[in-house]
Amino acid sequence: MKTPQFIVDLTFGNFVKGLSEFGYEQGRNIDIIRRTDIFRDRVPSIQEMVALLKPDIIAAPATLEAVAARKATSTIPIVCAALADAVHLGLIASEARPGGNVTGIEPYIAGLPTKQIEIAREIAPKARRVGLLTNMNDPKGPPQVGDLTAACGAMSLSVVEADASTARDIPDALAALANEEVDVAVVLQTNLLLNMSEQIGTIALEKRLPTVFGYREHVIHGGLVSYGVDLRWCYRRCGYFVDKILRGTQPGDLPIEFPSQLWLAVNLKTAKALGVAVREGLLARADEVID
Known part of the structure; x- marks a missing residue:
């Protein structure tokens, strides 16, 4: 053999x-x-x-x-x-x-967008406008946008979208969200945006954008908080x-499998740089805290 x-x-x-x-x-x-x-x-x-x-x-x-x-x-x-x-x-x-x-x-779990928006509200309690950094040419993009938009609507939050089809689009897309004065930004779970974690973290910090992600890899590279599949x-x-x-x-x-556990990561160094006070309850639930 x-x-x-x-x-x-x-x-x-x-x-x-x-x-x-x-x-x-x-x-x-x-x-x-x-x-x-x-x-x-x-x-x-x-x-x-x-x-x-x-x-x-x-x-x-x-x-x-x-x-x-x-x-x-x-x-x-x-x-x-x-x-x-x-x-x-x-x-x-x-x-x-x-x-x-x-x-x-x-890796895309039903109900996850609602949880991500709830976390966005935890790190920005007075938030009224939520930015979405999208990547709509990835098959994973459109379903997430629909779910995130619905979750925001249920919480009476307005949504501002900025799309990045390529890595070159990311700086302008984040700048557009900052110019729209969103209170917090949620970054979609796609290949491109994951691969560009470091760039997104750096620019979001420069623009003073609190960010919520689906993957911990973003938080490792300077993002504020993530909640999603490991x-x-x-x-x-x-x-x-x-x-x-x-x-x-x-x-x-062989049936498709779904992860049974989700991972919450928080970057306290980024929180301090942004002047965001992370609540004790969120930190207590975190699987990973970076400081």
């Missing part, structure tokens, strides 16, 4: 930890081909890799890469660590029975899917 081989381009360390939990060790009983050069022109580069390498499994970090991988192959199993809007995009038939060659983890868990959990597939389970028979 040949050593199972698959392409991986996600948060590598946590993914490897997840594989080790099921007894897999690079070079001994599994061959992980890590590729980080596929983002410039996703679909052709993935198609080229699949044709050249013929891997047993493709591990994708998020929806955009899963879409590109699915265009490249309808037979090789694809495991995605952060899968969103998969039914609408035609990647799966349903969450309970994916049915094709794609499976993985859905991506480290998502990447580790991919090991379970890989193990099941290598043992003979078809990806279409």
Whole structure:
């Protein structure tokens, strides 16, 4: 039996930890081909890799890469660590029975936008205007905007949106929110905005914008507070899917999973710089406090 081989381009360390939990060790009983050069022109580069390498499994970090991988192959199993809007995009038939060659983890939890807006109100009790830094060309973007807007409406908060389709758009989008004098800004959970965490944190601080995020990685890079799925868990959990597939389970028979726990992170250094008084109740609930 040949050593199972698959392409991986996600948060590598946590993914490897997840594989080790099921007894897999690079070079001994599994061959992980890590590729980080596929983002410039996703679909052709993935198609080229699949044709050249013929891997047993493709591990994708998020929806955009899963879409590109699915265009490249309808037979090789694809495991995605952060899968969103998969039914609408035609990647799966349903969450309970994916049915094709794609499976993985859905990190976007129902009700999360309402909780994020509640946290925004905790850090800015007098807030009346909420800014949304959006990224609408990512499949994960539009559903979040709808849910966040509805949550704000239920709390009688007005919403100001500023979109960033590329990294170059981020400074102007944040400047637009600051010019609109929003009281707090919520940053969507998308690949682009996650990858640009450091830039967003720096500019938000310069513009004196209190920020709420879905991923702790933003808070690590200077964001104020985050509440959402712990991506480290998502990447580790991919090991379970890989193990099941290598043992003979078809990806279409592996239900999409949802994280059962959410992660609250607070950056006190940023709070002090912004002059934001973080309530003791919020700090007491935090899973991670950076000071």
